Amino acid sequence: MWELIAAVSGPPIRLFVLIVVLSAAALAADFLVPQFREWTRLFLLVSAGAAAMGPAIDAVRMMDGLIGKMTVLFLGIYPVLAAGMAAAGGALSLINWNPAVFLFVQGAVVIGGKWMVPLLIASFILDYLSRLVPEIPFARISEMIRVTLLGAISVIIACYSLFITATGAMAWSSGSALAEPLKALLRQHVPLVGSFITDTMGVVGKYSSGMAPIAGSYLIVALLVTSLSPVIYVLLTAFLYKWIAALSEPFAHEDLAGLFDDIGKTLFVLCGIMLIVAFAIFYTAVLSIVLIKVIAGAG
Amino acid sequence: MEIILSAVIIVFLLIILDTFLPKMTPFFLLIFFFLLLAQLTFRMAVPLLQELPLAWDGAGARQIRLIAGSAFLFYLSASFRDMLGEIGYAPIGKLSHMAVQLLIVGIWLREFGETAGILVGLLP
Numbered sequence: 048m049w050e051l052i053a054a055v056s057g058p059p060i061r062l063f064v065l066i067v068v069l070s071a072a073a074l075a076a077d078f079l080v081p082q083f084r085e086w087t088r089l090f091l092l093v094s095a096g097a098a099a100m101g102p103a104i105d106a107v108r109m110m111d112g113l114i115g116k117m118t119v120l121f122l123g124i125y126p127v128l129a130a131g132m133a134a135a136g137g138a139l140s141l142i143n144w145n146p147a148v149f150l151f152v153q154g155a156v157v158i159g160g161k162w163m164v165p166l167l168i169a170s171f172i173l174d175y176l177s178r179l180v181p182e183i184p185f186a187r188i189s190e191m192i193r194v195t196l197l198g199a200i201s202v203i204i205a206c207y208s209l210f211i212t213a214t215g216a217m218a219w220s221s222g223s224a225l226a227e228p229l230k231a232l233l234r235q236h237v238p239l240v241g242s243f244i245t246d247t248m249g250v251v252g253k254y255s256s257g258m259a260p261i262a263g264s265y266l267i268v269a270l271l272v273t274s275l276s277p278v279i280y281v282l283l284t285a286f287l288y289k290w291i292a293a294l295s296e297p298f299a300h301e302d303l304a305g306l307f308d309d310i311g312k313t314l315f316v317l318c319g320i321m322l323i324v325a326f327a328i329f330y331t332a333v334l335s336i337v338l339i340k341v342i343a344g345a346g
Numbered sequence: 347m348e349i350i351l352s353a354v355i356i357v358f359l360l361i362i363l364d365t366f367l368p369k370m371t372p373f374f375l376l377i378f379f380f381l382l383l384a385q386l387t388f389r390m391a392v393p394l395l396q397e398l399p400l401a402w403d404g405a406g407a408r409q410i411r412l413i414a415g416s417a418f419l420f421y422l423s424a425s426f427r428d429m430l431g432e433i434g435y436a437p438i439g440k441l442s443h444m445a446v447q448l449l450i451v452g453i454w455l456r457e458f459g460e461t462a463g464i465l466v467g468l469l470p
Contacts, residue, residue, distance in 0.1 A: 061405060064404065064405055065405040065406045068402065068404065068405060068406045069409055069410070069413075072406075072409070072410040072413050072414065073413060076413050076414065076417040079417065079421070080418070080421045082420065082421070082424050083416075083417045083420045083421070086416070086417075086420065086450070087417065090409075090412070090413055090416070090454060090457070091413075093454065093457050093461050094406070094412070094413075094457055094461075095409075096461055097457070097460050097461040097464050098405075098406075100464055100465075100468075104464070104468060107468070165469075168468045168469065171468065172465055172468065172469075175465065
C-alpha cells in the first residue's frame with residue numbers, strides 16, 4: 048500500500064515543485080516587466096500545462112490498457128466459463144446464472160472503452176483550451192460531459208447490482224440492504240462524487256461478504272484489493288490534483304489553479320469508469336472461482 | 347551606479363545641446379539612448395541571465411530561462427518603441443516591436459508544439 052502511495056505521489060510532487068518554480072518565475076517577470084503580463088500568463092499556461100497533464104494522461108493510458116486487456120479476457124474466458132457452467136449441472140442450481148450477465152459485463156467494458164474514455168479525454172482538452180483562451184470558454188460542455196458520464200456510470204453500476212442479486216450469485220440477507228445503496232447512488236452522484244465512490248466501494252464489500260462462505264474470505268480480500276487497486280490509484284491521483292490546486296492557489300495564476308481543479312474533477316469521473324472495470328474483473332474472478340468449486344465438487 | 351552616473355551626465359549634455367543645437371537633439375538623444383541601453387544590457391541584464399541556469403537547475407529550468415529571456419527582449423523592444431515614439435517616429439517603433447513579438451513567438455514555438463503534441467496524442 049505504501050509503495051502504491053509512493054508511486055502515485057511521486058509525479059504529482061515533482062509537478063508541484065515545477066508549478067512553484069514556474070509561478071515564481073512568472074511573478075518575477077510580471078514584477079520586472081509589467082507590460083509582459085499577458086504573455087507571461089500565456090507562456091505559463093503553455094509550459095505548465097504540458098507538464099500538468101502528465102500524471103492525468105498516465106492514468107487515462109492505464110485505464111485504456113486495462114480496458115483492452117479486459118476485452119481480450121472476456122472474449123477468451125467467457126465462452127469457457129459459460130460452457131463449463133452448462134456442463135457442470137450443479138452450477139446452474141447453485142447460482143442460477145443468466146447468460147445475459149456476460150453480455151452485460153462485456154458491454155459495460157466496451158462502452159467504457161469506446162465511449163466514456165474518449166469523452167473524458169475530450170473534456171480534458173476542452174478544460175485546457177478554455178483555460179488557455181478564456182475568450183472561448185468550453186467550461187459548460189466539459190461540465191456536461193462529466194455529469195452525463197457520472198449518470199451513465201451510476202446506471203451501469205446499479206444494473207450490475209440488480210443482475211448479481213437477481214441471478215443469486217450473491218444472496219442478500221434483506222431486501223432493504225439492496226435498495227438503500229442503489230438509491231444513494233442514483234441520488235447523490237451528481238453533486239457529491241466522493242460519497243458516490245465510497246458508497247459503491249461499500250457495495251463491492253457487501254458482495255464479498257455474500258461470497259465469503261463459497262470462496263473463502265482471504266481469497267475475496269485478495270480479489271478485492273487486486274481489482275480495486277487501479278481505482279485507488281486514480282482516486283489518489285485525483286486527490287493529489289485537488290491538493291495541488293488548493294496549495295498553489297495563493298501564489299500561482301488563477302487559471303493554473305482552476306486547471307488543476309478541473310483535472311481533479313475529471314479524474315474523479317475516470318475513477319467511476321475504473322470502478323465499472325473493477326466490477327467486471329471482480330465478477331469474472333468470482334464466477335471462475337464458483338465454477339472451479341463446482342467442478343471440484345465442493346459447491 | 348555607473349549607469350545612473352552616465353544617465354545624469356547624458357542629461358546634462360542633452361540640456362546643453364538643446365540650447366545650442368535644438369534641431370540635432372533627437373539625433374543625439376537616440377545615440378545616448380543606445381549607449382545607455384547597451385550598458386544596461388551588457389553590464390547588468392546579460393550577466394544576470396547567464397547566472398540563471400546556475401541558480402536553478404531543477405525542473406522547469408528551460409522554461410524559466412525562456413520566460414526570463416523573452417520578458418527581457420520584450421522590455422528592450424518596448425523601451426525602444428517608446429523612445430522612437432518620443433522623438434516622433436512611432437510607426438517605425440511599432441514595426442520593430444512587432445518584429446520582436448514575432449521573434450518571441452518563434453522562440454516559444456517549440457513549447458507550443460510540445461503541448462499541442464501531448465494534447466493531440468491524447469486523442470484516440
